[in-house]
Amino acid sequence: MSSITGTKEWAGKNINIQTGCEHECRYCYAKSMALRFSRVEACNWKTTIIDRKKVEKGYSKYKGTVMFPSTHDITPANVEECLVVLDKLLRSGNRVLIVSKPHLDCVKLLCQKLSDYKTQILFRFTIGSADDELLSYWEPMAPKFNERIASLEHAFTQGFQTSVSSEPMLDRHIDIVIDKARPFVTDAIWLGAANRLANIIPRNCPGDQEALRKAAELKQLIDTTYIHGLYARYKEDPIIKWKDTLKKVLGIPASEEPGLDQ
DSSP states (O other): OOOOOGGGGTOSEEOOOEEOOTTOOTTOHHHHHHHHTTSSOGGGTTSOEEOHHHHHSOOOOOSSEEEEOSSSOOOTTTHHHHHHHHHHHHHTTOEEEEEEOOOHHHHHHHHHHTGGGGGGEEEEEEOOOSOHHHHHHHSTTSOOHHHHHHHHHHHHHTTOEEEEEEOSOOSSOHHHHHHHHGGGOSSOEEEOOOOSHHHHHHHHSTTOHHHHHHHHHHHHHTOHHHHHHHHHHHTTOTTEEEOHHHHHHHTOOOOSSTTSOO
């Protein structure tokens, strides 16, 4: 069996309900794939289209963990529809990994409406830097650092299982994110590097020379030396886990079945 990479490290099943995403992350793999196969134009990605059939359909019990969403985010514009689908998944007995660059108001609503399913839910909030300037560049319309930490703290204090994804790490100061997030994490903090930027950036940001330059700088920052230094600091830390982008560098065997790492 081939090695498991990407979202398959966390879940065997991914569910999404819309095309496009308001957050407009420059490194977005989902946007890149949609552009590659001519499903959208670069300028239209932020104009989201909800698939009503996916919202209205029924959902059965799936094998293993279900990740929701993976190709868009949960935002004030779609949170009600996301809640409809999450309720169906959870009522069917699924364990759901909810992944988001979190808006605090959305997290509060999710925690309120899904409180009966706490044992079936693991929140995973993406926080790749504590630097708002960097976050604003790479993830222009996503919440800033303090709002993401506040969202994590809220889910934690409401009794939900919580985790963080620092993939991609956007600078060499991920220790700040780890220190700020650690008190509110029940599961793990995942570290990972930006992947395939040489292919993604020209597609997502056509003609944007600054984006190409910043992508090259980021690749140089999160280099082999830095990654090995991170591993030396955190290899014995039970809360830190390593995404496939770092496992390749560190020589850590990849999982051989979907969802085993979670």
